[in-house]
Amino acid sequence: MKQLSQKTLSKNKIYTIEITGLTHEGQGVGKLDGFVVFVNGTLIGEIVDIKIIKQTKSYAVGSVVRIQKSSDKRIEPFCPAFDKCGGCSIQHMSYDAQLEFKTDNVRQNLRRIGGLDNVQVNNTIGMEHPFQYRNKVQYPVGTCGSDVVVGFYEKGSHNIVESKECNIQPPESNEIRDIVRDFFKTNGITIYNEKTGKGFLRHVMVRKGFKTNELMVVLVVNGKKVPKADQLVKLLCDRYENIKSIMVNVNTRNTNIILGDKNTCIYGQGYISDYIGKYKFNISPLSFFQVNPVQTEVLYNKALEYAGLTGNETVFDLYCGIGTISLFLSEKAKKVIGVEVVPDAIADAKRNAQLNGIENVEFLVGEAETVIPKLYEEGARADVVVVDPPRKGCEESLLKTLVDMQPQRIVYVSCNPSTLARDVKFLHENGFEVKHVQPVDMFPWSGHVESVVLIERK
Numbered sequence: 001m002k003q004l005s006q007k008t009l010s011k012n013k014i015y016t017i018e019i020t021g022l023t024h025e026g027q028g029v030g031k032l033d034g035f036v037v038f039v040n041g042t043l044i045g046e047i048v049d050i051k052i053i054k055q056t057k058s059y060a061v062g063s064v065v066r067i068q069k070s071s072d073k074r075i076e077p078f079c080p081a082f083d084k085c086g087g088c089s090i091q092h093m094s095y096d097a098q099l100e101f102k103t104d105n106v107r108q109n110l111r112r113i114g115g116l117d118n119v120q121v122n123n124t125i126g127m128e129h130p131f132q133y134r135n136k137v138q139y140p141v142g143t144c145g146s147d148v149v150v151g152f153y154e155k156g157s158h159n160i161v162e163s164k165e166c167n168i169q170p171p172e173s174n175e176i177r178d179i180v181r182d183f184f185k186t187n188g189i190t191i192y193n194e195k196t197g198k199g200f201l202r203h204v205m206v207r208k209g210f211k212t213n214e215l216m217v218v219l220v221v222n223g224k225k226v227p228k229a230d231q232l233v234k235l236l237c238d239r240y241e242n243i244k245s246i247m248v249n250v251n252t253r254n255t256n257i258i259l260g261d262k263n264t265c266i267y268g269q270g271y272i273s274d275y276i277g278k279y280k281f282n283i284s285p286l287s288f289f290q291v292n293p294v295q296t297e298v299l300y301n302k303a304l305e306y307a308g309l310t311g312n313e314t315v316f317d318l319y320c321g322i323g324t325i326s327l328f329l330s331e332k333a334k335k336v337i338g339v340e341v342v343p344d345a346i347a348d349a350k351r352n353a354q355l356n357g358i359e360n361v362e363f364l365v366g367e368a369e370t371v372i373p374k375l376y377e378e379g380a381r382a383d384v385v386v387v388d389p390p391r392k393g394c395e396e397s398l399l400k401t402l403v404d405m406q407p408q409r410i411v412y413v414s415c416n417p418s419t420l421a422r423d424v425k426f427l428h429e430n431g432f433e434v435k436h437v438q439p440v441d442m443f444p445w446s447g448h449v450e451s452v453v454l455i456e457r458k
Contacts, residue, residue, distance in 0.1 A: 009035070009060055011052050016068065019046045024105050024417065025447035026090035037062050040155070041083065041092055043071035073097035081163035086155040088168065088445035099124040099441060102449035106417045106439045114421035116428065121437045125298055130444035134291045135274070137166070137173045138258055139204045141181070141191055148185040150177050150204060158194060158256075168445060172240060173206040176217055179239065180204050183232050192222050197254040205249075205258075207283060209274030210293045216245040216272045218285045220259060222252050226266065233267045244268045247285050259286060276300065279327045281352050286344050288321040295442045299413065299450060300328045302438050303386060306411045306454035309333050313383035316407075318368040318398070323349030323361065325386055325413070330358050337382075338363045339371045369395035376401050386411045393419030396426065403430040410455040415442075420451060433458050 009015075009032070019028040019042045028042030036059040039050055047069040050062030077083075077091035090098055100123075107121040127133065139150045142160045151162040165174050184191065184201055192199035203220035217236060219226060226232065226248055237243050246267035251260030263270065263285050271282040274289075276297050283289050290296035303325060307315065309332035317326040320338030322345050329336050330353075338361060340346050349363045364371055368387075385407045387394055393416065402410060410432065414420035424434055436454040443449075 009052050009055050011055075014049050014051060014065055015062070016047065016049050017062070019044055019048065022101060023447075024109075026093065026101065032060075035060065039064060040089070042067075043073055043093060043097075045069070046071050046074075078167055079163060079165075081152075081161050084154050084161045085152050085163065086161075087152055087166075089155075089447055091445050095126065095130055095444065098444065099126045102439055102441060102447075105447075105449060106420075106437060106451050109417035109421040110424065110434075110437065112421070113418055114425040114428070116421075116424065116434060119434050119437060121439065124439040124441050124449065125295075125302075126441045127294060127444055130441070131167050132170050133294060133444065134169050134173075135210055135289070135293055136205065136207045136291050137169045137177075139177050139206075141184075141201050141203060143191050143193070148181050148191055150181045169206075170208050172208060172215060175239070176206050176215075176236065177204055179235055180217075180219070180232070183228075183235060187228055187231075189227050194256070198222075202251060203258050205285065207272060207285075207289075209272050209283070211275040212273050213242050214244045214272040214274070215240055215242050216247065216283070216285070217243060218247045218249050218259075218263075220249045220251050224248075224250060224264075229266050237267065244272050245270060249285055261286075276324060277328065279324075279352075279356050281322065281324065282348065282355060283322075284344070284348065287348050288342075288345060290324070290442070292442045295440055295450075296324070299440045299442065299452060300325055302440065302452045303411050303413055304328050304332065306409070306436060306438075306452060307332075307384050307386065308409060309384065313408075314381065316372065316382040316385045318372065318385065318387045318394075319389045320349060320363065321345050321388070323352050323363060325388060326361050326363070327352065327356060327358055329386065330361050333384075334360065336361045337375075337380075339366060339368050341365070341367045367395075369398040369401075372398055373401045376405055381405060382407050384409045384411065386413065388413040389419075391416040391419065394423050399423060399426050399430075403427070403432075406431070406457055408457055412451075412453040412455060414451045414453065415448065417449065417451065420453065424453065424455065427455055431458050432456065 017030040019030045021029040028039040039062045049066040054061040102124045110116045149160045151160045190199040192202040205218035207216040248264045250262040271284045315333045315336045317338040320340045326336045326338040346363045346365045439451045
C-alpha cells in the first residue's frame, strides 16, 4: 500500500482513523498509513471520520466530522463552549478515566524520559466534587463589532470565547464578569486591542477565599484612573457585601503578560485572606497562590508526609512563592529556609509567617540555582529539600548542588511530568532513589497533573 505523505493528505477529503493514544494534554492520536494525526476531542479506541485542518512534514491535525465508534469512557461535556474554549480540554472524558489518564501520563514520562521502569506510581488523588474549584479567574476582554466580550481564549488563538457560566469557577466570578462588562459597555469606556496596543480595559481578575468567603476584583487597565470608578464600586459592593478589595492593576506594556507591576486599591484593602489547613494567608493581586484550595491541602499534606520530619531537620523550600509549603513544613522542622526569585512573593511570605506567629522560617530573594550553591559554599546544609519549580523544572546547576549537599530526602512537587522525569533521572544517576510518586488532580477537566515525589539518598 502506498504510504501517505504531506502531498497526498487532502483538506477536502474525509478520512477514517482509529485513535490509539493520547498526548499529555489529552489530544487524540492516530495514524493514517504511518502518518501521525492529532485529533481534538477524541478518546483511545474510538473510530472517527475527520477532516485535515493542518499538516506539516511530520504530522497532521484533524477535526472530527463524525464518531463511528465511541469509547465507553466518553461523556457529554457540561460546558456549551467546550469545543471552542482552550480551557477544559478533556471534558468529554469521564472523571474516573481522567484520573487514570493522569496517572499513566506521569508513569509514561518517568519510563520514557526518566528511564525508571520499576517505579510505583500511585493512583491520582481526585476530587469528590470536581466543579467550581478555582479560587482565581482571569478573563481577557475584547470587542466583537460594537459589543464588549469577556471570556476565555479560543484554543490556539487570542479570539475570546464567551460562555454564560464556567462551571470550574465559583458563581460569583461569572456574575462579577457580567457586571464589569455591562458597566464598561454602558459607559462607552474603551476596550484594549492587542494589535494596536490602544484601549483601556485589558483583563478582569476575580479572586475568592474559599474558607473566608472574601472576594477581590482586579481591573487590569492600559492607563491609570478608571472612569466613574465610584459607580462601578457601588454596583459591585451592592451585589456582593463580601467584596473586601477592588484593585486597579496598571499594565501599559504591549505584551501578552496579563498583570503589570503597579496596583492601586480603589476599595477596601489591598488583599484578601484564605486558609490552607490551619494556616492563614494574605493574598494580593500579584500573589502566587494555588488555584485549587481543596487539592492544595492534599498536595501539601503529602509533601509534609514525604518530608518525614522529626523536629530536628533544617529544610530548604525552593521556589517557595508566598511561603505556603514553608509554613506547612515549619510545624515539624527545626528550621525552614525558603527561596524565591520574586521579591513581592518573599515580602508576602514574611508577612504570612508573621501572621501565623511562625518564627522558625527564613525567606531569601533570588534564583534557587544561584542562592543554594552560594549557601552551600558558605557551609549551609539541609537535611531535607523541597522543590516546587515552574514548568521548566530545576536548573542542572541546582541539582548538582543538591547532589553535592547529600540531603537525606528530596521532595519534588511538580506541575510538569516531563521535566519532573528529566530531573529525577539526573538525581537517580547521582546517588538518589525514587521511593514514592503521588499524582494529585489539581485541575479537573484539563490535562494538567501535579505530582509529589519522594526521593531518598541511596
